[in-house]
Amino acid sequence: MNLLNKSANHQPSVLEKIAGHEQVVFCNDPVSGLQAIIAIHNTTLGPALGGTRMAPYASMDEALDDVLRLSKGMTYKCAAADVDFGGGKAVIIGDPAKDKSPELFRAFGQFVDSLGGRFYTGTDMGTTMDDFVHAMRETTRIVGTPESFGGSGDSSIPTAAGVINGLRATIETLYGSDDLSRATYAVQGLGKVGYKVAEQLLDAGARLYVSDISEQSLKDITLKAERSPGTVQVVAPHEIHLTDADIFVPCAFGGVINDTTIGTLRCKAICGSANNQLQRDELAHTLREKEILFAPDYIVNGGGLIQVADELYGANPERVLLKTRHIYDAVLEVFREAHADSITTLEAANRMCDKRIANRGARNSFFTNTIKPKWNIRNH
């Protein structure tokens, strides 16, 4: 019997929805009230890795769609970052402001543990380390923890280092030299990542436009510029994408390249940390037509993921920073391939990841991956 046969006009069943995934686990614990879904998309490169989101989803279908989409994205992100992990994600159905309890997260930890190392997780939207302290009493498969818990701590440091590497690859492609001072930049958002990126650009002697809704961040970066070889000019938040800067560096929020903004862009390239910068993937074609180089965000912002994956070898910030150099190589490769084959940089990035997974898959079965000794280093 084939449960995946489709008749005309029917709503996809759960089995049809999860057909592209290896394993999807529905978790139900009546004692704590936990209702969660863990989705393991692909473990060809290694055990699934992805954060756990908590949100008041309106329905189980909405939660399932979200976790399936996000876990697939993690497979690509891991392949792009060249880490030995596959894609996974979990969602807990509930209001983070009202529905949390230690018991709920202990129950969640038990479900994670029951997967025997096929899924590693940590915080995401709606969850914090205070929640995962409870999950950690039930499982060792929690990553991205603070230093006090043996983890690697603040991920914005390697994320910013990754953005700088992405920018170097972008400048190299535009000007044939990776000297950061050669270009001007418009940095949107001076938060944990954007501020560190702006600092490093100023230290390199670059000219920056910056915007943020936080007056304090703008004051801080202006003071920093006074002590640096670079210069900074503050612009209003709604004008940051309109400047004459060579490179737009989105580090605030997603969807910043949309039907309204795309026609107004004057930059030569876009390279920043914000997740899902394109409101829709098709906008990559418009950017290509406008000859704006788009460094795919899921490659550029992979520094935090590289750090979390590196925890398996014991926390070592210096090694992590060296590994973010991989982002430079990946962005260069994507730009070259996109140019050579007249495709968008997003298509080139996805193709690069598919190829990496296929090459590894030719050698591995996903069950042998999870028992490799290195994934047990911090667990015994």
Ligand code: NAD
């Ligand atoms: P953050 O919250 O520390 O910083 C965001 C900054 O954007 C804040 O300073 C905020 O005031 C500013 N901002 C908000 N609205 C704005 C507006 N309209 N115009 C200009 N600035 C505005 O977040 P972060 O950790 O620095 O992350 C930034 C982006 O990078 C997010 O999209 C995040 O998902 C992504 N990212 C972060 C990491 C990480 O390690 N922190 C990793 C991968 C991706």
